[in-house]
């Protein structure tokens with residue numbers, strides 16, 4: 007098998023990797039905001055509950071969490087696992103796990119916005135929701151770009167964890183092809199894809215950071 | 223009926239009582255300066271008046287409308303959220319360190335609250351905001367961001383932001399303390415101009431010469447008490463109380479640095 011056909015096969019898996027990556031971000035970023043708000047809630051039970059959840063999500067392997075999500079319907083509800091469930095399980099597992107990390111980053115970002123901003127908004131009569139979305143959130147976004155960039159880059163690489171529930175993305179595919187061919191070339195090709203992908207991610211985040219540099 | 227009235231306010235942080243049973247009334251068009259040493263409770267009084275801090279005891283009224291009153295046990299109870307929202311529209315506050323919104327342009331710092339809190343029309347508000355900036359000598363700065371301005375300009379934007387809400391009165395907490403000395407004059411000039419226009423103001427300041435010139439009444443606070451209160455000629459020039467004299471002695475020789 008020639009080099010080009012290896013690349014072609016791996017591109018097929020790359021689509022799956024992109025799919026996991028994109029939808030995980032789409033769900034985990036907003037969910038992270040909810041987690042952060044719950045974690046900062048003055049309603050203590052919610053606050054504690056979130057604290058425990060985040061601690062578990064960050065303190066146990068993502069792989070294990072994926073397996074738990076995948077088998078949950080069967081073991082808890084006795085539902086037979088359908089073939090399509092794998093995709094949803096992967097997205098649910100990744101999204102909740104990343105929301106925990108994003109949540110902690112967002113919380114630090116929100117807490118870093120000076121009290122004076124809240125006070126100025128309060129005196130002007132903004133509601134709490136308006137204060138959050140108009141005043142705090144935009145300033146938080148700027149603050150969290152560097153740590154979020156780190157997480158996003160980790161996510162690109164973490165997509166390979168989907169193999170834990172036999173969801174075939176690029177890395178799993180590369181391993182299969184490598185085994186068939188008795189060659190490590192497919193693995194290098196996959197590595198190259200991850201690298202280029204992350205290069206683009208870092209570039210895009212850098213652009214975003216620049217765009218927000220008009221305020222301090 | 224006074225425009226502003228805070229009665230018998232007490233406030234403690236833990237074991238530390240910062241305000242002891244203080245009352246202040248301000249009439250329409252009056253300019254009141256609050257002076258006193260660091261830690262005497264001036265900011266806390268202003269923060270209670272503007273509801274950034276809750277009072278332990280005491281009542282608070284604007285235009286005769288009750289924002290807070292004492293219950294049977296003598297503890298402060300605040301009015302409903304809807305009432306407070308309306309009452310908050312009666313006053314503005316200018317902070318020592320401006321607290322402008324760094325991610326908004328100068329113009330948007332002024333227009334955001336009138337449009338989204340007072341629900342006024344954007345065009346009308348923008349026209350008013352531009353006029354306000356012109357009045358503050360900030361013409362042409364509409365599209366700048368706060369960090370591009372000097373401290374004095376930022377504080378003028380903050381004053382303009384408060385004024386664009388059309389408040390009945392303004393509170394200032396040491397509006398020139400965060401500024402380089404050469405920039406305080408431009409802020410004092412703006413406040414002086416507002417005084418001439420009969421804006422009701424309560425100003426916490428360490429600028430004695432300015433307080434004497436611009437205020438109708440001076441309140442000297444120390445240790446959470448109002449020690450002396452009266453016309454500036456009396457309190458600043460001829461203080462009766464020993465503590466006032468001691469405090470003012472520190473400022474002896476401070477000329478009209480504001481001009």
Ligand SMILES: Nc1ncnc2c1ncn2[C@@H]1O[C@H](COP(=O)(O)OP(=O)(O)OP(=O)(O)O)[C@@H](O)[C@H]1O
Nearest residue numbers: 235238240258259260261262263264265266267396
């Ligand atoms: N949030 C708070 N928690 C605990 N103590 C506080 C708090 N805010 C103020 N204090 C204390 O209350 C006292 C009065 O503070 P306040 O800021 O009102 O003084 P001030 O007269 O404005 O002083 P300055 O001239 O330095 O601004 C001080 O001892 C201060 O440490």
Ligand SMILES: [Mg+2]
Nearest residue numbers: 264265266395
């Ligand atoms: Mg103070």
